[in-house]
Amino acid sequence: MTSALLNLRKQAGFKNAKDFAAAEGIAEATYARYESSPEKIPLKSAWQLADRFGVPIDVIVGRRAVDVASLRGRVQEAYEALSDRSRASLDDYLAFLAQRDEREAREREARERRRYDAVCYRLEQVFLAGLEEDDPNLFAFGTGERMRAAFEAYVNRRADELQEPDVRSTSTKQIMAAYDRAHSTSRNGDMLVRKSQ
Structure with missing residues (x-):
């Protein structure tokens, strides 16, 4: 059975653990251990991952089963349904909005x-x-x-x-x-x- 952490990572758009670990500043081998043995994740790291994915810590450490697909919101589903070109346009627009807010x-x-x-x-x-x-x-x-x-x-x-x-x-x-x-x-x-x- 795959860990919820692996599914959350894929849901976030990271096809492999190496890219996610690099983006989060976690050693690749350490993150691979997290996915294979979520119950052994140190508390501080588990909290950070829970915050990152917006889920309870019990999901990260495997104490609570969750259908990760159900965690996706309508916005995420709509984004994933877009073509690469449309995603790029939306990303550009989001960057524009962030600059305007700043x-x-x-x-x-x-x-x-x-x-x-x-x-x-x-x-x-x-x-x-x-x-x-x-x-x-x-x-x-x-x-x-x-x-x-x-x-x-x-x-x-x-x-x-x-x-x-x-x-x-x-x-x-x-x-x-x-x-x-x-x-x-x-x-x-x-x-x-x-x-x-």
Whole structure:
């Protein structure tokens, strides 16, 4: 009786164990042992294979019989019914969709970054106006590092005033990242490093 793992591998489109093992980063001899003796698969590897194929771990290690053909969904069956040319076209379209999703995710991140840049700018204007009155020496002669530390303390105080649980952990980090972008600095450990222009 063939193992469910062998059938799952074939169902995934891998005609031989060597190709599947290479794709998954498993030694070929090790994977061949998995197929011939599924009950001896180490737990971590069994979980990885179960996740890979989207089945319970009991199926991978042979504790539960399953009709692997029944695991195929309508989409997989439709894909397998296509000609090679149509499969290639569908693969190209799926790659296009993945690229579009990635581009849209980058655009969302850029919009979010611009939003934090604007928030940072407004907060910094209020901070500097108050600093000129409260600590004129820091305002006039403070180093970049001292100004940054004072601004970060100010942002944290404002976050505490809002009493929102996520503001301090997320928003303040984003605001300080915007501050660093605006001042062309980045954190390197505990040191501020001026970026080259």
